[in-house]
Amino acid sequence: MASVASASNAPSQKAADTVIQLSDTHKPKPDPNDLVFGTVFTDHMLTIEWSLKDGWQKPHIQPFGNLSLHPACCGLHYAIQSFDDVELLDCIRTLVELDQDWVPQSDSASLYIRPTFFGTEPTLGVKKPSRALLFVILSPVGSYFSTGVKPTSLWADSKFIRAWKGGTGDCKMGGNYGASIYAQYEAVGYGCQQVLWLYGDDHQITEAGTMNIFLHWINENGEEELATPPLDGIILPGVTRQSILELAREWGEFNVSERYLTMADLRRALEESRVKEMFGSGTACIVSPVGRILYQGENLHIPCKENLPPLACRLMKALTDIQCTMRCLSCTHTLSLVLCVLALTPATLEAAPETLCGAELVDTLQFVCGDRGFYFSKPTGYGPTSRRSHNRGIVDECCFQSCELRRLEMYCAPVKSGKTPRSLRTQRHTDIPRTPKEVHQKNSSRGNTGGRNYRM
Numbered sequence: 001m002a003s004v005a006s007a008s009n010a011p012s013q014k015a016a017d018t019v020i021q022l023s024d025t026h027k028p029k030p031d032p033n034d035l036v037f038g039t040v041f042t043d044h045m046l047t048i049e050w051s052l053k054d055g056w057q058k059p060h061i062q063p064f065g066n067l068s069l070h071p072a073c074c075g076l077h078y079a080i081q082s083f084d085d086v087e088l089l090d091c092i093r094t095l096v097e098l099d100q101d102w103v104p105q106s107d108s109a110s111l112y113i114r115p116t117f118f119g120t121e122p123t124l125g126v127k128k129p130s131r132a133l134l135f136v137i138l139s140p141v142g143s144y145f146s147t148g149v150k151p152t153s154l155w156a157d158s159k160f161i162r163a164w165k166g167g168t169g170d171c172k173m174g175g176n177y178g179a180s181i182y183a184q185y186e187a188v189g190y191g192c193q194q195v196l197w198l199y200g201d202d203h204q205i206t207e208a209g210t211m212n213i214f215l216h217w218i219n220e221n222g223e224e225e226l227a228t229p230p231l232d233g234i235i236l237p238g239v240t241r242q243s244i245l246e247l248a249r250e251w252g253e254f255n256v257s258e259r260y261l262t263m264a265d266l267r268r269a270l271e272e273s274r275v276k277e278m279f280g281s282g283t284a285c286i287v288s289p290v291g292r293i294l295y296q297g298e299n300l301h302i303p304c305k306e307n308l309p310p311l312a313c314r315l316m317k318a319l320t321d322i323q324c325t326m327r328c329l330s331c332t333h334t335l336s337l338v339l340c341v342l343a344l345t346p347a348t349l350e351a352a353p354e355t356l357c358g359a360e361l362v363d364t365l366q367f368v369c370g371d372r373g374f375y376f377s378k379p380t381g382y383g384p385t386s387r388r389s390h391n392r393g394i395v396d397e398c399c400f401q402s403c404e405l406r407r408l409e410m411y412c413a414p415v416k417s418g419k420t421p422r423s424l425r426t427q428r429h430t431d432i433p434r435t436p437k438e439v440h441q442k443n444s445s446r447g448n449t450g451g452r453n454y455r456m
Contacts, residue, residue: 015059015090020098023063032106035142037284042099042111046091046136049120053130059091061098064137070122074129079175081118088115092136099138108143110323112284118174141284151291151304152280154196154208155187156263162197162207163234170233177210184209192294194280199234203263206234211280211288212241215261216254216311218274224254226311227261240281244315263295270300277309278302287316369412 023043030040045064049057075081092113103111115136119129160183162176163169169176180195187195194209206229207213219225226248231237248256269275278290289312293300303309 015094018059018061018091018094020094021060021062022098029102030140032104032109032140032142035104035109035140037141038112038114038139040140042102042138042140044095044099045138046088046095048091048134050132050134051130061091061095067133067135069120072122072124073119074121074123074125074127075118075132077124079173079178080129081116081174082172088134088136095136095138102138102140104140104142106142110141112139112141113137114139116174151289151302151309152194152208153192153292153294154194154290155190155192156196156198156203156205156293156295158198158203160186160195160197161199162195164199165233167234170231170236172236180210190294192292196293196295198263205229205261205263205266207236208280208288208290211282211285212236212238213278213280213290214244215266215278216276216309217269218276219255220265224276225257226254227257227259229261230258238282240283240286240319243319244281244287247315247318266293267295267300270302275303277304277311279309279312279315281315286319287312 026043041064043064044061046059046061048059051057069076092115096111096113099111113136115134117132117134119131120133121129121131123129160180162180162183183195187193194211196208196213197206198204199206205213205215212228212235214226214228216226217224219227228241228245229235245256245258248254266275266278280288280290282288289304289309290302291304292302
């Protein structure tokens, strides 16, 4: 290995102990136009081992490579695996910083992050594993719609059930996805691209393929509404889903509801011309319009204005704008939108100068400085020499005139003495003034990602 170092860039108990082993070689970067989803991977990966006896071990960032598993590994036999991200943001941030050159130089491509957690105990017994491995890999991916956004077709049949109450359908468990492949192939046999999953005797609409589903319509009461099935135990609580709900509610232009929808409701609304559009949402596609549903031998055609349903396109633009421009949002939905993106885009790193004031300025400072906190005025003697003599403060510099986002780093609390960080953003400072008026610490309700937007 080229080098081994200890990274202390995260506040959680183990993230601060991350051991970094750099790869001796670097793979060539692919052309963004030739990327196929999930087939190309970066130079490094993150692994964290767990055992019932010793708990979590130190995180390791190491060269990308194969995993060595015992043939009786329980995760291979009993689908004891899941995809998760909630507790990993600090370690993931370090991994992405290390492989940031893999971020595709294209607004239509991104760096996909896949965290996975599975049991590794070598046993054929069906039980809770006593050993497990959590790992994260990065993959540059191109646009989900390589030939442009086109409405998808869905096959709706109650013969297959994706999830049921009391099961794991609302979790990102590996078994949920493997079990859906056969139904997907049957849908293709009927000339459709995906499955519209139904539930119950009344044929409730639940999800489309691996996406959450939305219906924009005039409801039974004559009100314009954006509706999606509620989180009742069989719906995956997607962060893209949550971001769409929060954006639409913020716009305040129509009702936004989490409610049950049945195929009878949809068919009746189509007959009465009350359906405006229908679309799915998810990590890879962000927003995917629905153009046709095959149900009980009948093709139900969903309105799509020249293949570009207005609300779906508006939401797609709003979400991708957040990915590409580091747009600051109100604290009520910043976290959902940042997590929903799990994609690092080059435009974020080269944001143009802009005017920032009030909560928008505070949010941006939190993005840039991370958990080190920040000052509204630089302390005496801190920062580049050329600026010490006229310390006007961040409000003067960025609120009343345009400023480059990278200038905000001058107001971050200094790194801890004795440390030599790789870059300012990857080193955390834990010994800074705690006076609320002097330095502002991270608010857990905000989407603090160290100045990077990620897609999960």
